[in-house]
Amino acid sequence: MIQVQDIHKSFGALEVIKGVSFEVKKGEVVCIIGPSGSGKSTILRCINGLESYQRGAISIEGAKVDIADRSITDIRTQVSMVFQRFNLFPHRTALENVMEGPVFVKKVSRAHARDEAAALLDKVGLGSKLGVYPAKLSGGQQQRVAIARALAMHPKAILFDEPTSALDPELVGEVLAVMRDVAAEGMTMVVVTHEMEFARAVADRVLFLEGGTIVEQGPPQDVLRNPQHPRTQDFLHRIIHPME
């Protein structure tokens, strides 16, 4: 469903992605792990057309992702994104945040969008916060609103860009639980994360990225439990034993 073929991307003279290829099938959950600066987030942003790439090709169900083409807004309605810093619209309530896309992009009727947004917020455990502005919500609650906002577009896939990295530790669980529910319903997901527990439990496949290339990939039990590449071993060791 999502095809990434030999992507290259540079910021000026700095090449951050050096030929990355992978494929995500419908209903699959792929976790991308790796040290910061390895190009994980950049790849996600390329898939959603928030970032351009210089070489290679990305396509969503055969439609090419080209940031310079008009079709990009259409592709973005099919692939939603959840950001590290939530990026809710601060001047709109939780409910309005979720309704915004359906009403103004998809032209769904207000009444219908409202019902659905309320149902989605209920599903992520925020049924009592419909009229609350983002500033009055905790980080975990804001991120759950952001997930509801992504779901409201009925996307074919959702990209998660380190969705729990900006959260206080005690709020991480509530967001991961919602993500696990979303995955269980068969949503196609690409998740950039440092939450190895989540990757182990939910991912169908894990990609380990370093220095702009995929160093190792496979099912989580292989990559996370029994990594073959020394760089993967080193990275996981440092994550699990940060004090050493």
Place this chain on the structure above:
Amino acid sequence: MGFWGRAADYLPLLMEGVWLTLVITFFSVVLSTLLGFVWAVMAWTRIPVLVAISRGFVMIIRGIPIIVQLFYIYFVMPEIGINLTAMQAGIIGLGVAYSAYQAENFRAGIDAIDKGQIEAAHSIGMTDQLVMRRVILPQAIRIVLPPFGNTIIMILKDSSLVSTITVAELTRQGQLIAASTFDNMTVFTLVALIYLALSLPLTFLTRHLEKRYSQP
């Protein structure tokens, strides 16, 4: 006759000037707002030609005194076949000159919106136009409003510059009365008080709006 007696004599003539001052201010505010918004959006598009035009325009206009711009429009334009009444020249002159300041103000408001929100809006398929209308403008307006109020007050006061191209607005009327009565003290005290009376309500209105829009 005391101050108030003489003031009562001059007031009807001055009020004719007040009317023109208000007309000039109103239309200059409208024109500068519309044009300023256009410059700001041009700069925001990141399309190099549009950005260059917008930047260049703002730079040139801000570097030339408004009074010289007014002279240029009123005295030089006719030589290339563009004849404007003094009123038209005044409104266009002030409107264009202030559009440069308004543009800077709007640009600051637009730039203040967190880039993450704009990305989030793009990620749910919003076009740039929709992002502007639904995400940027509703928030930018709160940031832009207080300086916008100040700009209106400055346009009101600078409308007195239009007196130099023969428009009989408040300042010009004052000059005419003073020239024929030699009663400078009374006339210009009145003129100053009238400007103050016009600008104070605007100051209070700006403060009120500032307070109202400071909540989410």
